[in-house]
Amino acid sequence: EPEVTQTPSHQVTQMGQEVILRCVPISNHLYFYWYRQILGQKVEFLVSFYNNEISEKSEIFDDQFSVERPDGSNFTLKIRSTKLEDSAMYFCASSETGAGTDTQYFGPGTRLTVL
Amino acid sequence: AQSVAQPEDQVNVAEGNPLTVKCTYSVSGNPYLFWYVQYPNRGLQFLLKYITGDNLVKGSYGFEAEFNKSQTSFHLKKPSALVSDSALYFCAVRPDYGQNFVFGPGTRLSVLP
Numbered sequence: 001e002p003e004v005t006q007t008p009s010h011q012v013t014q015m016g017q018e019v020i021l022r023c024v025p026i027s028n029h030l031y032f033y034w035y036r037q038i039l040g041q042k043v044e045f046l047v048s049f050y051n052n053e054i055s056e057k058s059e060i061f062d063d064q065f066s067v068e069r070p071d072g073s074n075f076t077l078k079i080r081s082t083k084l085e086d087s088a089m090y091f092c093a094s095s096e097t098g099a100g101t102d103t104q105y106f107g108p109g110t111r112l113t114v115l
Numbered sequence: 116a117q118s119v120a121q122p123e124d125q126v127n128v129a130e131g132n133p134l135t136v137k138c139t140y141s142v143s144g145n146p147y148l149f150w151y152v153q154y155p156n157r158g159l160q161f162l163l164k165y166i167t168g169d170n171l172v173k174g175s176y177g178f179e180a181e182f183n184k185s186q187t188s189f190h191l192k193k194p195s196a197l198v199s200d201s202a203l204y205f206c207a208v209r210p211d212y213g214q215n216f217v218f219g220p221g222t223r224l225s226v227l228p
Contacts, residue, residue, distance in 0.1 A: 004158070033215070043159070043205060045215035056215055091158060100147045100209045101166045104216070106159035 002026045004107035006092050012113045013082055021077045021110045023092030032075045033093040033104060034067065036060070043091065049075065050098055082114045117142045119208050119219035127225045128196045136191040136222045138206030146208045148189040149216070150180055153203040162204075165189060176200070196226045 005024045013019050025032050034046040047057040049067050066078045075094075079086055089111050093104040119140045128134045140146065147166055151159040163174025170182045180191045189206060206219040 006158075035216075035218075042220045043207075043216075043218040045217075048215060058215070093159075100211050101164075103149070103161050103164060105161060106151070108156070108158040 004092055004094055004105050006090075006107035006110050008110060009108065010111045010113070012115065015084060015114055016081050018078065018080050019082055019112060021079075021090050021092075021112070023075045023077075023094075023107055024073050025075055025092070025094030026105055027073070029094035029096050029105075031055075031095045031098045031102075031104075032067075032069070033095075034077045035091045035093065035106075036088040037091065037109075038085075038088040046077075048098070055098065079112075082112075084114050087112055087114045117208070117210065117217045119206055119217050121204075121206055121219040121222045123222050124220075125223045125225065127227060130198050130226050130228050131195050134193050134196040134200070134224065134226070136204050136206075136224060138189045138191065138219055140187050140189065140206070140208045140217075140219075142208050142210055142217065144211045146210050148180075148182060149207040149209065150174065150178070150189075150191050151205045151207060153205065153221075155202075159205060162191070196224075198226045198228050200224060201226045 007022045032049045037043045045058050047061045048055045068076050089109045091109045092107045095102045095104045149164045150162040165172045165182045173179045178193050203221050205221050207216040
């Protein structure tokens with residue numbers, strides 16, 4: 001069964017550094033998403049992406065964040081100048097369509113630790 | 116504001132007994148309702164969803180959920196719990212006009228042998 005994959009599984013960085021989190025969505029899916037989960041808190045939506053453009057983003061997704069599909073398979077989340085409060089589990093998801101009825105399939109997550 | 120509540124942080128049930136994990140929501144319009152499960156060191160796995168039609172939805176691993184529009188609830192159920200069902204369960208709601216999910220805080224289910 002096809003699945004979403006994410007690398008690395010754990011990333012440790014110093015405050016102020018830039019990190020790039022990588023995701024490979026399911027191959028025939030057209031919509032991609034990033035969510036984050038701060039330890040002990042709920043999963044929060046960051047951004048959705050379709051046709052090489054951001055289609056929706058939350059208040060969390062400010063200028064510090066950017067997303068990109070650099071090639072035909074990868075989908076990346078870049079966090080510039082990381083802050084302590086960026087420490088969280090980051091989940092990538094993909095779906096075949098952007099319809100509200102469509103299921104989003106999640107990757108295993110990248111745990112980001114900012115020191 | 117849109118919100119999803121899972122009133123129990125933790126649910127304990129004996130193996131073989133029925134289980135219920137509760138979810139209520141406050142979302143405008145006619146939202147779509149989902150349940151996901153998270154095992155340790157794994158991502159969120161899709162269990163089931165309600166879109167329209169029959170209020171009782173059947174999903175993976177013997178789970179089902181009952182949609183109640185008047186109570187704005189979507190409780191997850193299973194007739195006979197297994198120890199392997201022990202995990203973190205998330206209710207998620209998707210407004211019919213948007214793409215992103217609103218997640219509940221999660222309920223940790225422990226099935227005791």
